[in-house]
Structure formats: structure tokens, C-alpha cells
Amino acid sequence: MHAKALERFTVIDLSRIRSGPTAVRQLADWGAKVIKVEAIEEDGMFGSRVSSDFQNLHRNKRSLTLNLKDPKAADIMRRLIEKADVLVENFRPDVKERLGIGYEAARAINPRLVYASISGFGQTGPYAKLPGFDQVAQGMGGLMSVTGLPGQGPVRVGIPIADLGAGLYCALGILTALLEREVSGEGQWVQTSLLQAQVALLDFQATRWLMDKEVPQQAGNDHPTAIPTGVFQTANGYINIAVAGQPMWKKFCKAIDAKHLAEEPRFSDSKSRSENRKALNDAISEQTKGKSSADWMKIFAAAGVPSGPIYAVDEVFADPQVQHLKLAQPVMHPDLGEIHLVGQPIIMSRSKSAIETPTPAKGQHTDEILMELGYDKAAIEQLKGGGVV
Structure with a gap:
């Protein structure tokens, strides 16, 4: 078994919903040691932890519950940041500052930290504090104007493409920053947003306007330019x-x-x-x-x-080429038994991706992680009693 490509990196995952977890999944599947920091209380934002979607997003992670609003959580975060290579968050830009975990605060603790932020519309600018949502970004990013049948009216695509795009661009930015750190010795702030990702994903449709001043229209199932x-x-x-x-x-x-x-x-x-x-x-x-x-x-x-x-989706996974590429990957879940999740669509000759562990139970690794950070059992019990973890 070859060493995992990213196993030397420790990642703090402060993200929720989809875009941030998508970025972190890219790192976790290649072996990065991911600590998923979660609120103690349920936030009701993503449904059941045993849902197929949640399992697919959060495999290969360990879970630490932490009340970031409690002042006593600051010491735990400081110790996490000191040992981490990467921190990923997708809070609204003002929220992380209120919690005391913004980029400058993290950089002061660990100058080598690669701090990655995903937002709805960017960290600055007139829309910076607005909440972001995939379908809103699809509309603002022009995608819904070129999707669907001519004259049908705007149509969203069938997957959360702005969320997924932002997560993938974020992961690419993180890997670029880690490579640059090998030269400079310093981390940096990686920023992307749902809006930026969606505009970038317009690709040739965007340059039809930027260069040719042609506003692309809906073309249904026909390719806009390659005919038939x-x-x-x-x-x-x-x-x-x-x-x-x-x-x-x-x-x-x-x-x-x-x-x-x-x-x-x-x-x-x-x-x-x-x-x-x-x-x-x-x-x-x-x-x-x-x-x-x-x-x-x-x-x-x-x-x-x-x-x-x-194909319908069931037919996709019955196709012999899809099966040959092993795009459905098995993992054993303690309650669900063997489940299959979507594997990485990348094959490398030496380094292998893997889904080794299912999504953890909330707080499953809290004690383990705190002990790694230097807390003894008595201190951990005190933190639990105070509602900090």
C-alpha cells in the first residue's frame, strides 16, 4: 500500500452545508487528516446524519463537537490551529470575525496555515454579507439563462453546481497554496464564492459575451455552437x-x-x-x-x-464502463452496514484515493482529539460539564 498523497496534512473543517464539505472531501479522500468541528446542538440545516447526502459529503473525517460561542473554546481552537496545515470555513464573512476565528487571528497563531474561505458572493464588496444559496448563484451567474428549452424561462440544473464548483475551486486553491508554502514557508488566505465559481463555470458561454458581445440563449438539448x-x-x-x-x-x-x-x-x-x-x-x-x-x-x-x-441514475451505475472505473465505492457503516458512495473521479498511477471510514457520529472523536491536543481526562470532563465540548 503506497503512502496516501496528503496524509502529512491536517485539516480543520469548520464548514457546513455543501460547498465547504465538498472542498474538504477532496483532501480527505487522498489521506489528509480531517477534524470536523461541529456545533454541539443540532442546527437542522442538513437533515439526518445517516442520509445518503450527508454520508457522501463527510466520509474520512473525525468529529469534534465544540461551542465556538463559548470563550473557553478559544484555547481549543488555538491548539487546533497551531497543529493544522489547512482550515476551511464557509461562514458569512462577518460571522467568523465575531467568533474570533478570522484569517488574521488564525495567521497570528500559525503563519504557515492555509486558511480557505467559501462565501456566497465574496469576502468583500456590496453583497459580501448576504447569505448565499446554490440556486441564487445559478441565477446570478447566468447559468439559468442558458439552461432549458428556448422560450421556457429560466431553468436550474439538476445538481447544486455552484456549491460543487466552489468546493472544487477551493480545493484547487488550497493545494496551490500548499505548494507555494514549500517555497515561501508561509500560508495564505484562499478565497472563493458560489458566485465566482458559477461565473467561471460559464466558460465558453461567458467569453461569447466578453469577446463577441453575443448574449447566449437557451438552446435546450442542442449544443449552442457545435451543430448538429x-x-x-x-x-x-x-x-x-x-x-x-x-x-x-x-x-x-x-x-x-x-x-x-x-x-x-x-x-x-x-x-x-x-x-x-x-x-x-x-x-x-x-x-x-x-x-x-x-x-x-x-x-x-x-x-x-x-x-x-x-441514462437514468440507476442505469449509470449499471453501465460496464462506470463499473470498470469503480465510481461506486463501498464502506462499512456501523448502523447502516455496507453502503456505497461516489468515489473520486481521478486515477493516479501511484497515489490512491480511498473511502476508508464512514461519516462519524457527532462528537465521536471529541475525547480522542482533545487528548491529542494535550488535555487530560479531568480537563475534558470539565469542558464537557461546562458545555464547551
Whole structure:
């Protein structure tokens, strides 16, 4: 068994809901030692701890309960920060200052600390103190204006993409800061937000406006610029077909036995195909309705034309390629038995990710962590009696 890639790093997880835990999960799955600091009382923000969502977000962590509002918690936080490499939080910007755990306070304790913050809209600026929520960021970040059928009105995507994007960008920032620390010897403050992540994830749709002054519109299942790319009906369902560029267009027309489409002036180049998108899609569908989805995918695979089935989630995990990639990972839970969670979508030749432990019970490791910080049993009992932990 090779050493875990990030096992030399200790991470304090002060985050809640989804964006922060997503960032921390990226570190935990590669071996970082994560201490999840949780409120003693239930906050009611995320439902049951044994829910599939909670289990998927918080595996590979240890749990310490701590009342951050109690002044006696400051010494525990100081000791945690002294030993940590990374701290991740997603409080509103003013909240962490009130609790005395803002960046400058943490940096004064440990200058090597990489302090990572995720907020709704940024740490500064006119919206800094507003609460953030994934769907709000999807709307403000432009995603809902380009999702859905033309004229349908704004549509959210089916996953919390702003939360997930912010978490992944945060993890990337943390790893960059840890690499930079090897040169400078100092930590730094890594900041991102749901809004920043969502705007960045617009990618080519954003630059269509920034460079070309073109406001992207809803295109439904059709690709906005690579045409024909979209959903096409077959004899027994629907499949995705993706055709980009003239050589691919000619191969595609040959594969569906419709060379006449390649010769049709209305479809002769990308611009023409865009202008006559509906007529082209209708003509293609007339061809694809003649064979089953499976038959078409064999034909397109032989022709080198990208295509694929459109799965429900249960079908995703039944697919032989998904199973080969081991994207569903088992872990044993003390109450639930063996459960399966979503594994890391990264394969490295030496370093391996792993889901080794399920989400801990709240406060499961409080005594253990406090003893590591230098508290004896009597001191721990006193802290418990005072409602500090």
C-alpha cells in the first residue's frame, strides 16, 4: 500500500452545508487528516446524519463537537490551529470575525496555515454579507439563462453546481497554496464564492459575451455552437449525438446513410447548419428513427462519431464502463452496514484515493482529539460539564 498523497496534512473543517464539505472531501479522500468541528446542538440545516447526502459529503473525517460561542473554546481552537496545515470555513464573512476565528487571528497563531474561505458572493464588496444559496448563484451567474428549452424561462440544473464548483475551486486553491508554502514557508488566505465559481463555470458561454458581445440563449438539448449536437429519437428511445467540424459532419452523414444532407446547401457549413438547425434536426431524426439506440451506437462507434445513451441514475451505475472505473465505492457503516458512495473521479498511477471510514457520529472523536491536543481526562470532563465540548 503506497503512502496516501496528503496524509502529512491536517485539516480543520469548520464548514457546513455543501460547498465547504465538498472542498474538504477532496483532501480527505487522498489521506489528509480531517477534524470536523461541529456545533454541539443540532442546527437542522442538513437533515439526518445517516442520509445518503450527508454520508457522501463527510466520509474520512473525525468529529469534534465544540461551542465556538463559548470563550473557553478559544484555547481549543488555538491548539487546533497551531497543529493544522489547512482550515476551511464557509461562514458569512462577518460571522467568523465575531467568533474570533478570522484569517488574521488564525495567521497570528500559525503563519504557515492555509486558511480557505467559501462565501456566497465574496469576502468583500456590496453583497459580501448576504447569505448565499446554490440556486441564487445559478441565477446570478447566468447559468439559468442558458439552461432549458428556448422560450421556457429560466431553468436550474439538476445538481447544486455552484456549491460543487466552489468546493472544487477551493480545493484547487488550497493545494496551490500548499505548494507555494514549500517555497515561501508561509500560508495564505484562499478565497472563493458560489458566485465566482458559477461565473467561471460559464466558460465558453461567458467569453461569447466578453469577446463577441453575443448574449447566449437557451438552446435546450442542442449544443449552442457545435451543430448538429443534441438528442435524437431512435426506434426505441433517444440518444445523444455530437458532431463538430466538417470532417466529422461528412462521416456522420455517411454513417446515417444520408449523404444528401452533406450535399445540401442549407447544411454545407457550420454557419448554415446553425441557421437551419430545426430543419437539420428534423431530417436527422427521420433517419435515426429507423434503428434502435444500441444499433446506432455500434454504427457511430465504428464511424468514429461520438454518441451515447441517455441514462437514468440507476442505469449509470449499471453501465460496464462506470463499473470498470469503480465510481461506486463501498464502506462499512456501523448502523447502516455496507453502503456505497461516489468515489473520486481521478486515477493516479501511484497515489490512491480511498473511502476508508464512514461519516462519524457527532462528537465521536471529541475525547480522542482533545487528548491529542494535550488535555487530560479531568480537563475534558470539565469542558464537557461546562458545555464547551
